[in-house]
Amino acid sequence: MSATAQKRPSLDDKDFIRYSRQIFLPEVGEAGQLQLKQCHVVIIGCGGLGLLAAQYLACAGIGSITLVDDDRVELSNLPRQLLFSEADIGQHKALVAKQKLAVLAPNCQLFAFAQMLTLDSAESLLAHVATANRQQSALLLDCTDNLAARHSINQLCIEHALPLVSASIAAFNGQLFAVDQRRFPAGGCYHCVFPNDTYAPQNCSNQGVLGPSVGVMASMQALLAIQLLLSATAPILDHSTKPQAGGVEHLLGQFWRFDAKSLQWHSARLTRDSECEVCAPSWNANTAQALKSVHK
Amino acid sequence: MRFVVILIHLNNVPQTLQQPLSLQALLEAQNISQQSVALVLNETVVPRHRWSSILCHHEDKIDVFAVVAGG
Numbered sequence A: 001m002s003a004t005a006q007k008r009p010s011l012d013d014k015d016f017i018r019y020s021r022q023i024f025l026p027e028v029g030e031a032g033q034l035q036l037k038q039c040h041v042v043i044i045g046c047g048g049l050g051l052l053a054a055q056y057l058a059c060a061g062i063g064s065i066t067l068v069d070d071d072r073v074e075l076s077n078l079p080r081q082l083l084f085s086e087a088d089i090g091q092h093k094a095l096v097a098k099q100k101l102a103v104l105a106p107n108c109q110l111f112a113f114a115q116m117l118t119l120d121s122a123e124s125l126l127a128h129v130a131t132a133n134r135q136q137s138a139l140l141l142d143c144t145d146n147l148a149a150r151h152s153i154n155q156l157c158i159e160h161a162l163p164l165v166s167a168s169i170a171a172f173n174g175q176l177f178a179v180d181q182r183r184f185p186a187g188g189c190y191h192c193v194f195p196n197d198t199y200a201p202q203n204c205s206n207q208g209v210l211g212p213s214v215g216v217m218a219s220m221q222a223l224l225a226i227q228l229l230l231s232a233t234a235p236i237l238d239h240s241t242k243p244q245a246g247g248v249e250h251l252l253g254q255f256w257r258f259d260a261k262s263l264q265w266h267s268a269r270l271t272r273d274s275e276c277e278v279c280a281p282s283w284n285a286n287t288a289q290a291l292k293s294v295h296k
Numbered sequence B: 001m002r003f004v005v006i007l008i009h010l011n012n013v014p015q016t017l018q019q020p021l022s023l024q025a026l027l028e029a030q031n032i033s034q035q036s037v038a039l040v041l042n043e044t045v046v047p048r049h050r051w052s053s054i055l056c057h058h059e060d061k062i063d064v065f066a067v068v069a070g071g
Protein backbone atom coordinates (compact mmCIF):
# COMPACT_ATOMS: atom_id res chain seq x y z
CA MET A 1 0.00 0.00 0.00
CA SER A 2 1.43 3.40 -0.89
CA ALA A 3 1.61 6.12 1.73
CA THR A 4 -0.77 8.35 -0.22
CA ALA A 5 -3.40 5.63 -0.59
CA GLN A 6 -3.37 5.08 3.17
CA LYS A 7 -6.19 7.18 4.57
CA ARG A 8 -5.73 6.21 8.21
CA PRO A 9 -2.28 4.84 8.97
CA SER A 10 -2.19 1.85 11.26
CA LEU A 11 0.42 -0.31 12.97
CA ASP A 12 0.79 -3.93 11.92
CA ASP A 13 1.91 -6.79 14.18
CA LYS A 14 5.54 -6.32 13.23
CA ASP A 15 5.34 -2.60 14.01
CA PHE A 16 3.92 -3.40 17.45
CA ILE A 17 6.93 -5.62 18.21
CA ARG A 18 9.46 -3.27 16.63
CA TYR A 19 8.25 -0.21 18.55
CA SER A 20 7.07 -2.04 21.70
CA ARG A 21 9.57 -0.32 24.04
CA GLN A 22 8.25 3.05 22.91
CA ILE A 23 4.58 2.00 22.93
CA PHE A 24 5.00 0.76 26.53
CA LEU A 25 5.55 4.37 27.58
CA PRO A 26 2.22 5.98 28.47
CA GLU A 27 3.59 9.21 26.97
CA VAL A 28 3.81 7.45 23.59
CA GLY A 29 1.37 4.53 23.43
CA GLU A 30 -0.20 3.31 20.21
CA ALA A 31 -1.64 6.74 19.46
CA GLY A 32 1.77 8.39 19.83
CA GLN A 33 3.47 5.80 17.64
CA LEU A 34 0.84 6.39 14.96
CA GLN A 35 1.36 10.12 15.32
CA LEU A 36 5.12 9.70 14.70
CA LYS A 37 4.30 7.68 11.58
CA GLN A 38 2.54 10.71 10.13
CA CYS A 39 5.41 13.09 10.89
CA HIS A 40 7.92 14.56 8.45
CA VAL A 41 11.30 15.70 9.76
CA VAL A 42 13.68 17.74 7.61
CA ILE A 43 17.33 17.41 8.57
CA ILE A 44 19.69 20.08 7.25
CA GLY A 45 23.31 18.93 7.46
CA CYS A 46 24.29 15.26 7.37
CA GLY A 47 27.41 15.53 9.52
CA GLY A 48 27.85 14.13 13.02
CA LEU A 49 24.67 15.66 14.45
CA GLY A 50 22.44 15.12 11.43
CA LEU A 51 23.37 11.50 10.84
CA LEU A 52 22.93 10.37 14.44
CA ALA A 53 19.68 12.29 14.83
CA ALA A 54 18.45 10.84 11.51
CA GLN A 55 19.26 7.30 12.70
CA TYR A 56 17.35 7.75 15.95
CA LEU A 57 14.35 9.38 14.28
CA ALA A 58 14.12 6.97 11.35
CA CYS A 59 14.41 3.94 13.63
CA ALA A 60 11.91 5.41 16.12
CA GLY A 61 9.22 5.27 13.45
CA ILE A 62 9.09 8.83 12.07
CA GLY A 63 7.13 8.41 8.83
CA SER A 64 9.18 10.64 6.52
CA ILE A 65 12.62 12.18 6.69
CA THR A 66 14.24 14.61 4.26
CA LEU A 67 18.05 14.83 4.30
CA VAL A 68 19.80 17.90 2.91
CA ASP A 69 23.57 18.31 2.52
CA ASP A 70 25.85 19.18 -0.39
CA ASP A 71 28.99 17.78 1.28
CA ARG A 72 30.77 14.56 0.38
CA VAL A 73 32.08 11.94 2.82
CA GLU A 74 35.71 12.48 3.94
CA LEU A 75 38.08 10.24 5.90
CA SER A 76 38.15 12.74 8.79
CA ASN A 77 34.35 12.40 9.19
CA LEU A 78 34.45 8.73 10.16
CA PRO A 79 35.18 9.03 13.93
CA ARG A 80 31.80 10.80 14.45
CA GLN A 81 29.69 10.02 11.41
CA LEU A 82 29.14 6.40 12.31
CA LEU A 83 26.81 5.59 9.42
CA PHE A 84 29.67 6.07 6.93
CA SER A 85 32.65 3.84 6.13
CA GLU A 86 35.80 4.22 4.01
CA ALA A 87 33.94 2.82 1.01
CA ASP A 88 31.67 5.90 1.06
CA ILE A 89 34.48 8.47 0.80
CA GLY A 90 33.87 10.94 -2.03
CA GLN A 91 30.13 10.23 -2.26
CA HIS A 92 27.38 12.68 -1.36
CA LYS A 93 26.55 12.41 2.35
CA ALA A 94 22.81 12.89 1.88
CA LEU A 95 22.57 10.15 -0.76
CA VAL A 96 24.71 7.61 1.15
CA ALA A 97 22.78 8.33 4.36
CA LYS A 98 19.46 7.76 2.57
CA GLN A 99 20.69 4.37 1.28
CA LYS A 100 21.91 3.20 4.68
CA LEU A 101 18.89 4.46 6.60
CA ALA A 102 16.58 2.67 4.18
CA VAL A 103 18.12 -0.61 5.37
CA LEU A 104 17.96 0.31 9.09
CA ALA A 105 14.45 1.77 8.99
CA PRO A 106 12.39 0.20 6.18
CA ASN A 107 9.21 1.91 7.46
CA CYS A 108 10.63 5.38 6.91
CA GLN A 109 10.04 7.25 3.67
CA LEU A 110 13.35 8.94 2.86
CA PHE A 111 14.14 11.90 0.64
CA ALA A 112 17.67 13.16 -0.04
CA PHE A 113 18.89 16.40 -1.59
CA ALA A 114 22.61 16.70 -2.33
CA GLN A 115 22.44 20.48 -2.37
CA MET A 116 22.77 23.44 -0.07
CA LEU A 117 19.65 24.88 1.47
CA THR A 118 19.26 28.52 0.50
CA LEU A 119 16.29 30.83 0.87
CA ASP A 120 15.81 30.58 -2.91
CA SER A 121 15.96 26.79 -3.19
CA ALA A 122 13.95 26.31 -0.01
CA GLU A 123 10.56 26.86 -1.62
CA SER A 124 10.75 23.85 -3.91
CA LEU A 125 12.80 21.77 -1.48
CA LEU A 126 10.27 22.18 1.31
CA ALA A 127 7.14 22.04 -0.83
CA HIS A 128 6.66 18.39 0.04
CA VAL A 129 6.59 19.09 3.80
CA ALA A 130 3.94 21.78 3.42
CA THR A 131 1.03 19.41 4.06
CA ALA A 132 2.66 17.87 7.14
CA ASN A 133 3.49 21.38 8.37
CA ARG A 134 -0.13 22.49 8.05
CA GLN A 135 -1.10 19.47 10.16
CA GLN A 136 1.56 20.39 12.74
CA SER A 137 3.45 17.18 12.13
CA ALA A 138 6.55 18.65 10.50
CA LEU A 139 9.75 19.82 12.12
CA LEU A 140 13.21 20.89 10.96
CA LEU A 141 16.52 19.95 12.60
CA ASP A 142 19.39 22.37 12.12
CA CYS A 143 22.54 20.23 12.09
CA THR A 144 24.70 22.56 9.98
CA ASP A 145 28.26 23.61 10.75
CA ASN A 146 28.27 27.36 10.17
CA LEU A 147 26.49 30.46 11.40
CA ALA A 148 25.42 31.72 7.95
CA ALA A 149 23.48 28.51 7.33
CA ARG A 150 21.95 28.66 10.81
CA HIS A 151 20.75 32.22 10.20
CA SER A 152 19.20 31.27 6.84
CA ILE A 153 17.49 28.23 8.35
CA ASN A 154 16.00 30.25 11.20
CA GLN A 155 14.63 32.81 8.77
CA LEU A 156 13.17 30.04 6.63
CA CYS A 157 11.52 28.38 9.63
CA ILE A 158 9.99 31.65 10.80
CA GLU A 159 8.68 32.43 7.29
CA HIS A 160 7.19 28.93 6.90
CA ALA A 161 6.06 28.67 10.56
CA LEU A 162 8.04 25.44 10.65
CA PRO A 163 9.20 24.35 14.13
CA LEU A 164 12.99 24.30 14.44
CA VAL A 165 15.23 22.27 16.74
CA SER A 166 18.74 23.70 16.67
CA ALA A 167 21.72 21.80 18.04
CA SER A 168 25.42 22.57 17.72
CA ILE A 169 28.75 21.35 19.02
CA ALA A 170 32.36 22.50 18.71
CA ALA A 171 35.29 21.55 20.91
CA PHE A 172 33.70 20.85 24.32
CA ASN A 173 30.70 23.17 23.97
CA GLY A 174 27.21 22.17 22.92
CA GLN A 175 24.08 24.30 22.51
CA LEU A 176 20.47 23.23 22.00
CA PHE A 177 17.08 24.91 21.74
CA ALA A 178 13.78 24.78 19.90
CA VAL A 179 11.86 27.56 18.17
CA ASP A 180 8.15 27.34 17.40
CA GLN A 181 6.40 30.52 16.34
CA ARG A 182 2.97 28.90 16.42
CA ARG A 183 3.10 27.25 19.82
CA PHE A 184 5.46 29.44 21.79
CA PRO A 185 6.20 32.77 20.11
CA ALA A 186 7.29 34.26 23.46
CA GLY A 187 10.48 32.14 23.21
CA GLY A 188 11.63 34.17 20.20
CA CYS A 189 13.93 32.70 17.57
CA TYR A 190 17.57 31.95 16.77
CA HIS A 191 18.20 35.58 15.78
CA CYS A 192 16.86 36.79 19.15
CA VAL A 193 19.82 35.00 20.79
CA PHE A 194 22.37 35.35 17.98
CA PRO A 195 21.60 38.36 15.72
CA ASN A 196 22.95 38.64 12.18
CA ASP A 197 26.15 40.49 13.18
CA THR A 198 27.21 37.69 15.56
CA TYR A 199 30.79 36.56 15.14
CA ALA A 200 31.36 32.78 15.46
CA PRO A 201 34.87 31.79 16.46
CA GLN A 202 34.21 28.03 16.58
CA ASN A 203 33.37 25.24 14.19
CA CYS A 204 34.28 21.55 13.99
CA SER A 205 36.73 21.94 11.10
CA ASN A 206 39.01 24.41 12.89
CA GLN A 207 38.32 23.42 16.48
CA GLY A 208 38.16 19.67 16.77
CA VAL A 209 35.59 17.63 18.66
CA LEU A 210 35.22 14.23 20.31
CA GLY A 211 32.68 11.89 18.70
CA PRO A 212 30.68 11.16 21.86
CA SER A 213 30.15 14.90 22.52
CA VAL A 214 28.49 15.08 19.11
CA GLY A 215 26.46 12.00 20.07
CA VAL A 216 25.19 13.65 23.26
CA MET A 217 23.92 16.69 21.37
CA ALA A 218 22.43 14.59 18.55
CA SER A 219 20.58 12.40 21.07
CA MET A 220 19.20 15.44 22.87
CA GLN A 221 18.15 16.99 19.56
CA ALA A 222 16.34 13.80 18.50
CA LEU A 223 14.75 13.44 21.95
CA LEU A 224 13.52 17.02 21.91
CA ALA A 225 12.17 16.54 18.36
CA ILE A 226 10.24 13.39 19.26
CA GLN A 227 8.68 15.01 22.31
CA LEU A 228 7.66 18.11 20.38
CA LEU A 229 6.12 15.96 17.63
CA LEU A 230 4.24 13.82 20.16
CA SER A 231 2.81 16.92 21.83
CA ALA A 232 1.98 18.71 18.60
CA THR A 233 -1.75 18.34 19.18
CA ALA A 234 -1.52 20.02 22.60
CA PRO A 235 -3.30 23.38 22.69
CA ILE A 236 -1.50 26.28 21.05
CA LEU A 237 -0.23 28.75 23.61
CA ASP A 238 -1.24 32.36 23.51
CA HIS A 239 1.29 35.16 23.90
CA SER A 240 0.64 35.56 27.61
CA THR A 241 1.12 31.92 28.59
CA LYS A 242 4.04 31.41 30.95
CA PRO A 243 6.17 28.25 30.68
CA GLN A 244 5.24 25.55 33.18
CA ALA A 245 7.54 22.89 34.56
CA GLY A 246 7.20 19.59 32.74
CA GLY A 247 5.04 20.97 29.93
CA VAL A 248 5.98 21.30 26.30
CA GLU A 249 6.33 25.05 26.89
CA HIS A 250 9.27 24.11 29.05
CA LEU A 251 10.90 22.33 26.11
CA LEU A 252 10.25 25.26 23.78
CA GLY A 253 11.25 28.09 26.10
CA GLN A 254 14.69 26.83 27.14
CA PHE A 255 18.24 27.27 25.89
CA TRP A 256 20.56 24.44 26.97
CA ARG A 257 24.34 24.50 27.06
CA PHE A 258 26.42 21.37 27.54
CA ASP A 259 29.99 21.41 28.83
CA ALA A 260 31.48 18.19 27.50
CA LYS A 261 34.52 18.54 29.81
CA SER A 262 32.68 18.72 33.13
CA LEU A 263 29.60 16.89 31.73
CA GLN A 264 27.40 19.68 33.10
CA TRP A 265 24.26 21.12 31.57
CA HIS A 266 23.10 24.71 32.06
CA SER A 267 19.68 25.90 31.03
CA ALA A 268 18.29 29.40 30.65
CA ARG A 269 14.88 30.80 29.76
CA LEU A 270 14.58 32.16 26.24
CA THR A 271 13.13 35.60 25.71
CA ARG A 272 11.88 37.15 22.52
CA ASP A 273 13.75 40.21 21.28
CA SER A 274 11.02 42.76 20.57
CA GLU A 275 13.33 44.31 17.96
CA CYS A 276 14.37 41.03 16.32
CA GLU A 277 14.77 41.56 12.58
CA VAL A 278 13.49 38.06 11.82
CA CYS A 279 10.67 37.12 14.21
CA ALA A 280 9.34 40.55 15.23
CA PRO A 281 7.37 41.08 11.97
CA SER A 282 5.50 37.76 12.32
CA TRP A 283 4.96 38.41 16.03
CA ASN A 284 3.42 41.80 15.23
CA ALA A 285 1.19 40.27 12.54
CA ASN A 286 0.03 37.51 14.92
CA THR A 287 -0.62 39.95 17.77
CA ALA A 288 -2.65 42.18 15.44
CA GLN A 289 -4.59 39.10 14.33
CA ALA A 290 -5.19 38.02 17.95
CA LEU A 291 -6.35 41.52 18.95
CA LYS A 292 -8.71 41.61 15.99
CA SER A 293 -10.36 38.35 17.04
CA VAL A 294 -10.63 39.54 20.66
CA HIS A 295 -12.39 42.77 19.63
CA LYS A 296 -14.80 41.05 17.26
CA MET B 1 31.18 60.45 49.54
CA ARG B 2 29.01 57.42 48.82
CA PHE B 3 30.37 53.96 48.06
CA VAL B 4 28.36 51.46 46.11
CA VAL B 5 29.79 47.98 46.14
CA ILE B 6 28.05 45.57 43.84
CA LEU B 7 29.04 41.92 43.91
CA ILE B 8 28.24 39.95 40.77
CA HIS B 9 29.18 36.51 39.46
CA LEU B 10 30.47 36.63 35.90
CA ASN B 11 30.84 33.09 34.49
CA ASN B 12 30.99 31.85 38.10
CA VAL B 13 33.79 34.25 39.03
CA PRO B 14 32.90 36.80 41.74
CA GLN B 15 33.53 40.39 40.69
CA THR B 16 33.16 43.62 42.62
CA LEU B 17 31.88 46.68 40.81
CA GLN B 18 32.64 50.10 42.32
CA GLN B 19 29.80 51.74 40.40
CA PRO B 20 26.60 50.55 38.74
CA LEU B 21 27.46 49.31 35.25
CA SER B 22 25.21 48.32 32.39
CA LEU B 23 25.64 44.81 30.99
CA GLN B 24 27.22 46.41 27.93
CA ALA B 25 29.68 48.44 30.03
CA LEU B 26 30.52 45.32 32.00
CA LEU B 27 31.47 43.46 28.82
CA GLU B 28 33.50 46.45 27.60
CA ALA B 29 35.35 46.56 30.91
CA GLN B 30 36.16 42.87 30.47
CA ASN B 31 37.29 43.39 26.86
CA ILE B 32 34.59 41.03 25.61
CA SER B 33 33.35 41.84 22.12
CA GLN B 34 29.54 42.11 22.15
CA GLN B 35 29.21 40.54 18.71
CA SER B 36 30.96 37.38 19.86
CA VAL B 37 28.72 36.37 22.77
CA ALA B 38 25.23 35.72 24.08
CA LEU B 39 24.38 36.71 27.64
CA VAL B 40 22.36 34.98 30.35
CA LEU B 41 21.33 37.10 33.34
CA ASN B 42 19.98 35.14 36.30
CA GLU B 43 19.07 32.17 34.08
CA THR B 44 17.32 34.23 31.41
CA VAL B 45 18.75 34.95 27.97
CA VAL B 46 18.88 38.73 27.44
CA PRO B 47 18.65 39.94 23.81
CA ARG B 48 21.76 41.88 22.83
CA HIS B 49 20.08 45.21 22.10
CA ARG B 50 18.92 45.45 25.73
CA TRP B 51 22.40 45.11 27.24
CA SER B 52 22.99 48.87 27.27
CA SER B 53 19.80 49.59 29.22
CA ILE B 54 20.09 46.94 31.97
CA LEU B 55 22.24 47.69 35.04
CA CYS B 56 24.05 45.01 37.02
CA HIS B 57 22.54 44.45 40.45
CA HIS B 58 24.05 43.04 43.61
CA GLU B 59 24.20 39.22 43.50
CA ASP B 60 23.47 39.05 39.76
CA LYS B 61 24.61 35.85 38.06
CA ILE B 62 25.82 36.61 34.55
CA ASP B 63 27.02 34.06 32.02
CA VAL B 64 28.49 35.07 28.70
CA PHE B 65 29.34 32.49 26.05
CA ALA B 66 30.21 32.35 22.36
CA VAL B 67 27.83 31.07 19.74
CA VAL B 68 28.57 27.44 18.83
CA ALA B 69 27.78 26.79 15.18
CA GLY B 70 29.50 23.45 14.54
CA GLY B 71 27.73 20.21 13.77
Ligand SMILES: [Zn+2]
Residues within 6 Å of the ligand: A188, A189, A190, A191, A192, A193, A273, A276, A277, A278, A279, A280
Ligand atom coordinates in the same frame (compact mmCIF):
# COMPACT_ATOMS: atom_id res chain seq x y z
ZN1 LIG C 1 13.73 36.54 16.82
